[in-house]
Amino acid sequence: MLLPFRSYLRLGLTLASAALLISSCELLEFSPNDVRAPDAQRDLTRQNLERLAQQPNPTGGDTLRFAFTADSQRYYDELDPLVSSLNQQRNLALVIVGGDISDFGLGREMRWVNGKLKQLRVPYFTVIGNHDHVGNGRAAYQEIFGPLNYSFTYAGTRFILTDTNGREYGFNGQVPNVPWLQQQLADTVGVRRQVAICHVPPFDGDFDPSLTTSYARALAAAPRLVFNLSGHIDKFGVSQPYNDNVTYISGYSVEQRQYLLLTLWGDKEYKLESIAY
Amino acid sequence: MKHLLLFVGLLVTWISSSAQAQSDTPTPRRWYVPQHAVLQTAGGIGLVAGGAGYTLGSKRRWDVDALVGYVPGKYTGGRAFSIFTLKGTYAPFCLPVQTRWQVQPLTLGLLTNYTPSAMLNRSRDDKYPYKNYYWWSSTVRLGVFLGGRVGRELPVSQDGRARMVSAYYELGTNDLYAVSLLPNTKGLSLGQILTLGLGVKVDF
Numbered sequence: 001m002l003l004p005f006r007s008y009l010r011l012g013l014t015l016a017s018a019a020l021l022i023s024s025c026e027l028l029e030f031s032p033n034d035v036r037a038p039d040a041q042r043d044l045t046r047q048n049l050e051r052l053a054q055q056p057n058p059t060g061g062d063t064l065r066f067a068f069t070a071d072s073q074r075y076y077d078e079l080d081p082l083v084s085s086l087n088q089q090r091n092l093a094l095v096i097v098g099g100d101i102s103d104f105g106l107g108r109e110m111r112w113v114n115g116k117l118k119q120l121r122v123p124y125f126t127v128i129g130n131h132d133h134v135g136n137g138r139a140a141y142q143e144i145f146g147p148l149n150y151s152f153t154y155a156g157t158r159f160i161l162t163d164t165n166g167r168e169y170g171f172n173g174q175v176p177n178v179p180w181l182q183q184q185l186a187d188t189v190g191v192r193r194q195v196a197i198c199h200v201p202p203f204d205g206d207f208d209p210s211l212t213t214s215y216a217r218a219l220a221a222a223p224r225l226v227f228n229l230s231g232h233i234d235k236f237g238v239s240q241p242y243n244d245n246v247t248y249i250s251g252y253s254v255e256q257r258q259y260l261l262l263t264l265w266g267d268k269e270y271k272l273e274s275i276a277y
Numbered sequence: 278m279k280h281l282l283l284f285v286g287l288l289v290t291w292i293s294s295s296a297q298a299q300s301d302t303p304t305p306r307r308w309y310v311p312q313h314a315v316l317q318t319a320g321g322i323g324l325v326a327g328g329a330g331y332t333l334g335s336k337r338r339w340d341v342d343a344l345v346g347y348v349p350g351k352y353t354g355g356r357a358f359s360i361f362t363l364k365g366t367y368a369p370f371c372l373p374v375q376t377r378w379q380v381q382p383l384t385l386g387l388l389t390n391y392t393p394s395a396m397l398n399r400s401r402d403d404k405y406p407y408k409n410y411y412w413w414s415s416t417v418r419l420g421v422f423l424g425g426r427v428g429r430e431l432p433v434s435q436d437g438r439a440r441m442v443s444a445y446y447e448l449g450t451n452d453l454y455a456v457s458l459l460p461n462t463k464g465l466s467l468g469q470i471l472t473l474g475l476g477v478k479v480d481f
Contacts, residue, residue, distance in 0.1 A: 027473035028319035031346075032418065032451055033392060035354040074457055076464025104413060104453045105398070112457075112469060135397050135415035139354025170404040205406070 032106050033136040035143040041111050045146030048123035055123070057155040058091040062192075064155040065091045067275075068260040070098030070199070070231025071253035072113050073131050078254045079116035085277035087121050089261060093155065094122050098231030098251055099129025099165075099199025101145075105137020110144045125152075127161040129199040129231060130206060133168035149177055151184045156192035157226075157264060160184045164198035164215070164230075166208025178214045185222040193264055194225045201230035201248055203241045220244040226268050229260075236260075236274065306438075313480040315342050320447050320474020321420060322346040322362045322390055330364075332480065340366040340478075346390075355396050362390035368426065379441075381426040386447065388420040413453060422449025422474070440481050447474040 030036070059065060067086055072079060086095055097117070102109035110132070117124050128148050132141045142148065148163040164176040176198065185194060200206045202215045219225055220242070227247040234253040241248060249272070252258040261273040306312075311329035318325055323346020330342030346360035366386040373379050393416060400411035428443030450458075454470035 025473075027471060028475075029321050029472040030319055030324045030348045030352055031358055031360060031392065032321055032453065033358065033394075033397060033415075034348055034352045036352050074460070076457070076461035079464055103457070105415065106453060108454070109457065112465060116464070131411075133398055134400050134411055136353060136394075138398065139396065143354055167404060167406075168398060170402075 029108075032108065033140075035107050035136065035140045037107060037111055037144050041114055042143055043146055044114060044144060045125060045150060048125055049152055051123040052094060052152070052154055055093070058093055059155075062156065063091075063263060063265040064093055064157050064193075065089070065261065065263045066093050067095045068098060068197075068229050068249075068251045068262060069095065069254055070251045071100040071129070071234060071255065072097060073100045073103035073129075073254075074109075075254045076112060076116070078257055079113065081257070081277045082254060082259065083116055083119050085275060086259070087119075089275075092122055092261075095120055095124040096159070096161075096197055096229065097124060097126045098197060098229060099127050100131045100231060100253075101126055101129065101141075102132050102137060105132055105134035105140065107136075107140035107144055110140060114144070125159070125161065127197050127199055128163050128165065130165040130168050133165055138168075149180055153191055156190070158184070158187075158191040158194045158224075159197060160194065161197045164200045164202070164207055166200070166211065167206040169208075171208045171210065173208065173210050175208060176211060176215055178211060178218055181215070182218045182221075185218060185225070188224060191224060192267065194222055195264075196222075196225060196228040198228065198230050200232045201228070201250060203248070204233060206232065216242045216244065216246065219246045224267065226264060226270055238272070313340075313342075313478050315344060315476055315478045317344065317346075317474050317476030319472065320422070320449060320476075321418065321451055321472050322364075322388070322474065323358075323360050324348050324352065326360065326362060328362070338368050338371075340364075340368070342366070353394070353396055356394065358392050358394045358396070360390050360392045362388055364388040366424075377430040379428050379430070381428075381445075384424045384426055384445065384447070386422045386424070386449070388422070388449075390418050390420070392416050392418075419452040420449050421455075422447040424448060424474075426478070428478075428480075434481065438481070441479070443478045443480075445476050445478065447476075448472075449474070 101113050126145050128141050151160040162176045166175045169175045202212045227249050229249050236252050237250045239248055251260050258274050258276045261275050263271040312331050314329050316327045326344040326346030328344030333339040342364045344362045348358040350357045366384050368381040368384045371381050397415050400415040424447035426443050426445035428441045431440040450470045458465050458470050
């Protein structure tokens with residue numbers, strides 16, 4: 001028995017080291033909940049920010065045009081038409097995906113979506129949605145996309161993307177991180193306009209009710225905010241629910257085969273178009 | 278890593294004790310003593326998964342295995358996963374090749390596993406307002422696969438039992454990948470939802 005047992009062990013060790021060697025092979029999946037991804041499919045927010053930094057504003061002036069879509073969760077058939085429509089938009093600078101990239105919070109789903117969206121001519125940016133938090137999704141999102149809260153400035157416009165999926169944290173009073181949001185909104189150096197982006201809007205039941213007022217107040221106090229964009233409810237709408245002059249725009253889901261085309265100019269001027277594809 | 282060492286330790290102890298039992302007492306094996314040990318990588322059940330099982334049926338075409346898998350924290354974004362898997366494999370054909378080799382050109386299988394990791398945000402947690410807010414379980418997966426196996430006979434044991442070492446592969450998918458593909462015939466392809474598992478089995 002000694003010899004076969006040793007050869008068994010040797011086989012096992014060979015197998016394990018072979019697995020480590022070829023761990024970049026996507027087929028060899030350790031768990032659907034693992035967060036492994038090839039380098040080209042990791043840190044996508046950083047990669048897209050680097051692309052954006054190299055890209056002059058296509059309008060060549062003060063005007064900024066970007067697109068907003070959301071909830072790509074398990075609608076892979078709709079992504080190719082979405083990408084080809086977006087690639088035909090003139091002067092488009094970037095695309096924002098308003099969360100629920102995945103349905104089950106699996107890394108492979110996020111990489112499938114990236115496989116489609118990387119065909120965009122322009123960089124794209126995501127905010128985390130509630131479905132991206134399920135299972136090990138939060139860790140997968142951080143590995144594949146990046147931080148849960150982040151901001152960047154382009155063409156004088158500061159985009160602030162906040163994790164507002166309070167229910168996924170059991171309404172712990174910490175999400176959204178309002179102090180962080182206030183800090184981002186207060187930093188106006190070189191910023192002419194501000195755009196807040198989240199997945200769950202503050203008027204939805206999946207938003208932490210203990211933070212609704214403080215989120216809304218933070219936006220109302222922001223000096224240069226144009227509007228708040230959100231996904232989640234799969235229903236387009238423009239409203240000022242808190243009567244504080246803050247405009248909340250709910251976007252279309254990928255399933256609805258429409259997206260928003262937003263053109264910003266001046267301080268708070270904007271044009272909103274719904275594009276079907 | 279601690280889990281892995283513990284697991285390998287248990288496996289070694291168990292294999293050596295069963296070897297002892299064979300040489301000391303050449304009586305028929307008790308019904309509950311496993312008939313084979315198995316070690317696998319990937320296939321959605323761990324960087325490494327090990328276990329034991331039985332070969333069933335009058336023609337010995339069914340293998341039933343229980344495995345414990347390990348995914349180190351490096352690949353989970355935090356703490357390591359332990360994955361507990363039950364697997365059934367059916368081999369409709371077994372071709373003898375030369376004298377000591379045999380090939381199962383096709384195997385078909387089903388598995389289910391449970392990942393009780395604190396890392397996983399439970400889809401059935403109380404924090405959701407109603408039942409089936411998320412319809413699936415984030416800790417229990419179902420899988421299907423097809424594969425093949427090549428074995429080489431080892432010298433028979435002292436009590437006359439046939440022994441064999443074999444290598445196998447399993448190409449499969451899981452329930453969530455399958456329901457992603459089903460409504461997306463254009464946007465996803467079968468190749469994108471596949472996983473590969475590789476393993477060795479020792480029948481003793």
